[in-house]
Amino acid sequence: MIPLWKGSANTWDCDEMGHMNVRVYVEKAMEGLGAFAGAIKLPDAFSPQAPGTLIPTRHHIRYMREVLPGRPLTMTGCVIDYGEDWVEVYQEMRHGDGSVSAAFRTHLVHAVAKSQKRFPWSKRSKAALESLVDTPPDETRPRSLNPDEAILPDDDVTVVVADQIGAPMIGLGMVRPSDCDAFGTMWAPWFMGRISDSVPNLLYEWRKSVAHAAGNKPMGAAVLEYMLHYRRWPKAGDKFQVHTSLHTAGEKTHSLVHWMLDPTTGGPWMTCEAVAVTFDLEGRKVLPTSPELLEELDRIAPKGLQI
16 A cells, blocks of 8 residues: 545535535545556656556445545555556545545556557556555445446447436536546546536435435435446537436435436446435434335436446
8 A cells, every 4th residue: 555645625625515525536536546657657647748648447436434624634545456458446545533534446547648549568567566466455345336247338328228218317518628637538527526416406306305204304415335437538528418317225325327428429428326325414314215205216217227
């Protein structure tokens, strides 16, 4: 485990729930990957002049303890595994008292920055990767989502399929220049950010009903686990739309599958699944969901989308 990042949560990093927004976790994880790239002899991997870079294809994130404004945070990481032109990186973010805030397992490919064509590690990078191999702590292992689970082919992730299932469109927009990285493609945190911005269109009123049924509690929400599969990389000016489907639901947790699609081609930008809860914003405790409201969730987000 090597140090990758150190900082804190600013007030503007936090959302209406009073804790750090899910997008910002990915921002800090991506910053940490900059330090990781330096450690494997790729110091300019995320610079505009970089000949080669690291491109994430999958993010698994487990949120374990919410981050509040002003709290100190430290990130360390290691290599879980690697191959000829890919690496699985583990990162953990800890609070000042040593407790884990979040853990990230990121699959990255080594690729030409401009063409995104994969190519093998150098001998120096391979030796550095080998020196960083370690075993993540058991306490942060994936819980409800399996990072190694097979995903749908791109050809099966389309606007047509989403419409046939009846998965509602909950988000719609355009990639801004400020959303893009040094290579002109959408920066990974903004995939998460756009999903986060879209979810209230589906769940705001439903969560209010859950909170009301639990004793008229002040309504909040939190994500416990996320898995994102990055399929294509939009550029500034490209459009997107988000469709959502219920995957599983129980008294305390529910999981949703989100497809971020290209309305121009009908194909996928990204697919993901999130495990979430509704909670008492004042007591910071999970609120139970009645069978009637679980049926309502099934109605407003029909099942059928897969990651």
